[in-house]
Amino acid sequence: xxxxxxxxxxxxxxxxxxxxxxxxxxxxxxxxxxxxxxxxxxxxxxxxxxxxxxxxxxxxxxxxxxxxxxxxxxxxxxxxxxxxxxxxxxxxxxxxxxxxxxxxxxxxxxxxxxxxxxxxxxxxxxxxxxxxxxxxxxxxxxxxxxxxxxxxxxxxxxxxxxxxxxxxxxxxxxxxxxxxxxxxxxxxxxxxxxxxxxxxxxxxxxxxxxxxxxxxxxx
Numbered sequence: 594x595x596x597x598x599x600x601x602x603x604x605x606x607x608x609x610x611x612x613x614x615x616x617x618x619x620x621x622x623x624x625x626x627x628x629x630x631x632x633x634x635x636x637x638x639x640x641x642x643x644x645x646x647x648x649x650x651x652x653x654x655x656x657x658x659x660x661x662x663x664x665x666x667x668x669x670x671x672x673x674x675x676x677x678x679x680x681x682x683x684x685x686x687x688x689x690x691x692x693x694x695x696x697x698x699x700x701x702x703x704x705x706x707x708x709x710x711x712x713x714x715x716x717x718x719x720x721x722x723x724x725x726x727x728x729x730x731x732x733x734x735x736x737x738x739x740x741x742x743x744x745x746x747x748x749x750x751x752x753x754x755x756x757x758x759x760x761x762x763x764x765x766x767x768x769x770x771x772x773x774x775x776x777x778x779x780x781x782x783x784x785x786x787x788x789x790x791x792x793x794x795x796x797x798x799x800x801x802x803x804x805x806x807x808x809x810x811x812x
Contacts, residue, residue, distance in 0.1 A: 597650035601806040653688045698728030706786035723787035
């Protein structure tokens, strides 16, 4: 849940781990909320646990977690060793520093601009600046306030709220319109490429996977 795994994948991993450890449990997953019930067949009692965790897309740590799960379910490592590795993984710093994320955000806008929006060279310079500013706002400004962090959740959680998208698009649109009024810049190329990071690619893919697995509640 913390690293952004698909919901149907989370349930299957828990059930596979429980089967390996000979634990009887039932799992119900809602959006960012999970209910796990552990059953004891000898005493006919159950232990109900609630887990609330916002989803954050981190493919690097998600891959490492999948490796740990594979090693546990195939008896390559023990539960205690896996618990230590998971704890270390949860406390590990992000793979990329903040300034590298700003650089990557600008490069993402530059990479998509000439391919999809036929941007010129000077359009690329503006797209890089606006794309970098977008990431800076998401990382530094949003992290200073709990209220703003709930709005600027695009980088952290893989998807942004509708209000956040509208705010960022409005700012980029005004800047692009001001530059295009000079006749040197293309408004559509700058605007479209600068906001490429707010496009819901990952959430759309997850929704398609959930529909395919018939997990309609999570969608």
